[in-house]
Amino acid sequence: MPFASRATAVDLSNLPNTLQTLSNTLFPTLKPIAVNIWNHPEVSTQETFAHDQVINHFTVPPAAGGWNVTAHAFGLPTAWMLTFEHRPAGYTGDLPVVGFMSEYDALPAIGHACGHNLILLNGLHAGSLTRQSLIDYNLPGRVIILGCPDEEQTAGKKRLLDAGAFDGSDVWALAHPTVTNANQPMQxxxxxxxxxxxxxxxxxxxxxxxxxxxxxxxxxxxxxxxxxxxxxxxxxxxxxxxxxxxxxxxxxxxxxxxxxxxxxxxxxxxxxxxxxxxxxxxxxxxxxxxxxxxxxxxxxxxxxxxxxxxxxxxxxxxxxxxxxxxxxxxxxxxxxxxxxxxxxxxxxxxxxxxxxxxxxxxxxxxxxxDLAYPAYEVGPYLADRLIEVMQGPTLNEVWVNSTIAPAATDVGFVQRAVIDPNTHMLLSESKATFHPNFGICPDVTGAGCAFNHEPAFRDLAGTDLAYTQTEKMARALAQIAVELIADPERMAQATAFIKK
Known part of the structure; x- marks a missing residue:
């Protein structure tokens, strides 16, 4: 059966409610992993505890859930990869794929003051919600969750890129906690x-x-x-x-x-x-x-x-x-x-x-x-769709597009954006890469909260609100991922800037 004809027959109108119900069961099983690494911070390339927390969780039934688990992935001691495929009976076509990135390195002396415990959790939860949705809606698709060490210091994603870690998907997403909700570029x-x-x-x-x-x-x-x-x-x-x-x-x-x-x-x-x-x-x-x-x-x-x-x-x-x-x-x-x-x-x-x-x-x-980090550019389709999803009734979050680049990230190595030198508009990217920043401050304007890398942000990243916001962010990314997998037209829009 051609993929396009399958996609048109799938009714996703209740997907936000489905994800909310799934999250009620899945999130409490995953949150302890993030809490444990917040309590046990490890700096770049030394994230052995974080690595083992993930590997142990996804290889021990019943939590394993059918994931194919790769420890010490791509020659990096603290990298890992989880993959899951769902192929409905009689389906022989290619499987559409979406990948999620997780980070989990901390900072010297100030622990998870950038909130990478939440980035880890977001990737795990968004990927797990997507996996279960493929089963529940009987959608053909593949989900990848890639554990990415060493974002802070020496560009772990560049080493993963060189090892071919991102070859398996044209779409990669990661969500980063900060003080306000925004789709924004990075320096x-x-x-x-x-x-x-x-x-x-x-x-x-x-x-x-x-x-x-x-x-x-x-x-x-x-x-x-x-x-x-x-x-x-x-x-x-x-x-x-x-x-x-x-x-x-x-x-x-x-x-x-x-x-x-x-x-x-x-x-x-x-x-x-x-x-x-x-x-x-x-x-x-x-x-x-x-x-x-x-x-x-x-x-x-x-x-x-x-x-x-x-x-x-x-x-x-x-x-x-x-x-x-x-x-x-x-x-x-x-x-x-x-x-x-x-x-x-x-x-x-x-x-x-x-x-x-x-x-x-x-x-x-x-x-x-040292190694130059390329900027990350915001692709229009995924950013606009996230705003629609986040402002929907099940999530009810205030969200904006912003032109302010608040920091740098090694996600730029994955995207490899090309921009027009005069207009600075996005011309092409190697992967459709999405990096929204979500707020974990009690004040949605960010007022009164420490920014990333300030010691007080470590405490913010361990609050109940931070975990609540991470759960919402993961649901939004999972909804978009399922939509892309189910609908070739949406996937085409998301990947429109990829260099052929």
Whole structure:
């Protein structure tokens, strides 16, 4: 029987209610996996506990549910893959396929402060709902759930891509928790890795802070759209994708002068109102401890490090004899800085790098760049359909399309979007890739909630509301997946931009 004639005979009018009923049974069995990894965070490439939680759940009856389970998939120790096929009696055609992506890596020191425990759960639940719907509606189709390690640090999806992990489907979806509901693009990203060497510890710190001042002065002066260059000090529990919520700077100089300088900065610069500091002494001098929001390197905000840099700037200008040290380690004479370079469109990334390079290649002894993350672009069909589904009576969520790119993601490697250089409109993609961001803040505007990578977002990602919103998000993605599998015309619309 041709697939098209089967699809037209399937009545999906009650699908939202079916998914809600299925979710009442399935979600409580899957939620503990996400809760367990929230309580047991593992950083990129080390997600063995998360890997085993999934493998154990889907290989032990009755939870297994007929999934084909691959542990340590595609040569990556913490990747996994679940596949399920339903072929009705007498059906001999090709099986339409939809793939879901799950992430589960955490951040150093601040755990699941990006909410990847919820991304894991979303992929598992959306895939499980889709699987059961194929059975219940007797639809021919294939479902893939791919466990994707190491999103935060070194682009695990790029390694999965190179291994052929995404070849099995033309459609891939992942949903990411944040503070508001939106279909929105994601930035392109590359990190500049700066090595700074001094003949002494004090010289290395002084040179590092000179470089930080130069980077700070680039704000608002860089080319292209939504461009930022955010430095991260590679000290302590360092993560190249997190601006620390605490920063220390030691100063050999007069305590009263130092204190009045910092107090003056805070009094005259409203941007630092949310950054606090304490002042004390140790055996080497005066210790300043700055604390505040920290958070995502995509945000152009004043962080504890920013106040530390401004303090250095003003102290060196007025007190050139002062010297500086890192209270955590006063013996090192080689320091590293990471500058996270973000811009809206992949095609602009080389231009931005070239604009930044003259500002970072004189003080460091070396400058290297890591793997560039391509931007993710929003395809129109899936985004518009999600809004319709989310605003329907069973989900009743406020949802919008947005042009703001809040962060970067390695999902861009899966999509491999090509845009028009003049209009920036999507021309083609290698896979129909969907990455909506869903809100887990009690206030739907996001007001009053920490953003991703801030320590408080970890707590938000473990709340009952966060799990409730994840359940809704999974239902919406499952509904769209079933529609694509059932209806060739919808599938054609979703995959219209794929390069042939």
């Amino acid at each position: 392109s990203r590359v990190d500049a890795l700066l090595k700074i060497v001094g003949s002494t510890h004090a010289e290395a710190v002084h040179k590092a802070y000179q470089q930080l001042v130069i980077i700070d002065d680039l704000a608002g002066k860089l080319p292209a759209t939504q461009t930022t260059a955010t430095p991260v000090e590679d000290v302590g529990m360092f993560s190249l994708n997190v601006v620390a919520s605490e920063n220390q700077l030691g100063v050999v100089g007069d305590l009263n002068t130092i204190n009045s300088t910092v107090a003056g900065i805070k009094a005259t610069n409203a941007a630092f109102v949310a950054v606090n500091y304490t002042i004390g002494t140790d055996s080497n001098g005066v210790v300043l401890t700055f604390s505040g929001k920290g958070g995502h390197v995509s945000e152009a905000q004043q962080s504890p490090l920013s106040l530390s840099v401004e303090t250095f700037r003003q102290l060196t200008a007025s007190n050139p004899t002062f010297t500086y040290y890192l209270p955590s380690n006063t013996s090192i004479a080689e320091l590293d800085l990471t500058v996270s370079i973000r811009t809206r469109y992949t095609i602009d990334l080389p231009t931005v790098q070239n604009a930044i390079l003259p500002n970072i290649n004189t003080i460091p002894s070396s400058v290297t760049f």
